[in-house]
Amino acid sequence: xxxxxxxxxxxxxxxxxxxxxxxxxxxxxxxxxxxxxxxxxxxxxxxxxxxxxxxxxxxxxxxxxxxxxxxxxxxxxxxxxxxxxxxxxxxxxxxxxxxxxxxxxxxxxxxxxxxxxxxxxxxxxxxxxxxxxxxxxxxxxxxxxxxxxxxxxxxxx
Amino acid sequence: xxxxxxxxxxxxxxxxxxxxxxxxxxxxxxxxxxxxxxxxxxxxxxxxxxxxxxxxxxxxxxxxxxxxxxxxxxxxxxxxxxxxxxxxxxxxxxxxxxx
Numbered sequence: 001x002x003x004x005x006x007x008x009x010x011x012x013x014x015x016x017x018x019x020x021x022x023x024x025x026x027x028x029x030x031x032x033x034x035x036x037x038x039x040x041x042x043x044x045x046x047x048x049x050x051x052x053x054x055x056x057x058x059x060x061x062x063x064x065x066x067x068x069x070x071x072x073x074x075x076x077x078x079x080x081x082x083x084x085x086x087x088x089x090x091x092x093x094x095x096x097x098x099x100x101x102x103x104x105x106x107x108x109x110x111x112x113x114x115x116x117x118x119x120x121x122x123x124x125x126x127x128x129x130x131x132x133x134x135x136x137x138x139x140x141x142x143x144x145x146x147x148x149x150x151x152x153x154x155x156x157x
Numbered sequence: 158x159x160x161x162x163x164x165x166x167x168x169x170x171x172x173x174x175x176x177x178x179x180x181x182x183x184x185x186x187x188x189x190x191x192x193x194x195x196x197x198x199x200x201x202x203x204x205x206x207x208x209x210x211x212x213x214x215x216x217x218x219x220x221x222x223x224x225x226x227x228x229x230x231x232x233x234x235x236x237x238x239x240x241x242x243x244x245x246x247x248x249x250x251x252x253x254x255x256x
Contacts, residue, residue, distance in 0.1 A: 005204040
């Protein structure tokens with residue numbers, strides 16, 4: 001029975017469901033939670049392998065906030081931008097979506113568990129996409145213009 | 158003279174622990190951050206068994222008696238593991254003393 005009892009882990013790959021479990025456990029203490037993002041749906045404002053700081057959701061979201069949402073089964077996690085809200089429903093969409101794709105159906109407030117309050121890339125803090133410019137970004141996002149602008153930018157470079 | 162087994166210990170309030178797929182994962186909440194990026198800890202089976210008993214009420218002596226009755230191993234070996242785990246957890250400030 002003797003041996004190494006405690007292992008220090010720098011990287012742990014777990015399912016979305018388990019990530020939600022850990023996140024909510026930390027949120028229950030009122031603390032923010034950090035983890036590494038995977039995927040390209042929020043490119044260029046959140047890139048694959050960026051470290052996100054997620055603060056517990058306190059009931060109010062502003063247009064342009066980047067929300068952490070759990071699906072109704074409790075086993076799917078999405079981090080997307082709030083582009084619209086009306087009575088009881090929040091509409092979120094990935095910044096890298098086209099005009100018609102990935103437009104999520106309205107999310108109930110109960111499914112929102114956190115808000116992105118920090119982004120780090122290569123150990124540097126990234127502020128763009130979280131400040132007042134997020135409102136403009138959310139409008140561009142709504143019509144899929146961010147992806148269009150990125151395509152144009154890449155062609156002109 | 159008080160022995161180490163008279164000590165009472167409890168989980169630090171600066172960590173969050175959850176069992177994920179049979180493994181106990183401990184996430185430090187240091188400086189207000191529950192931080193998976195920098196470091197987190199996992200406990201092996203023995204560590205997990207001990208962790209679950211460190212409730213801030215039982216002495217290590219009580220915990221040792223429980224472990225001896227639950228596990229098919231010599232009492233001396235269990236005692237070494239129990240003290241070893243406790244020491245490791247205390248060193249990393251995952252566990253705090255109540256005595």
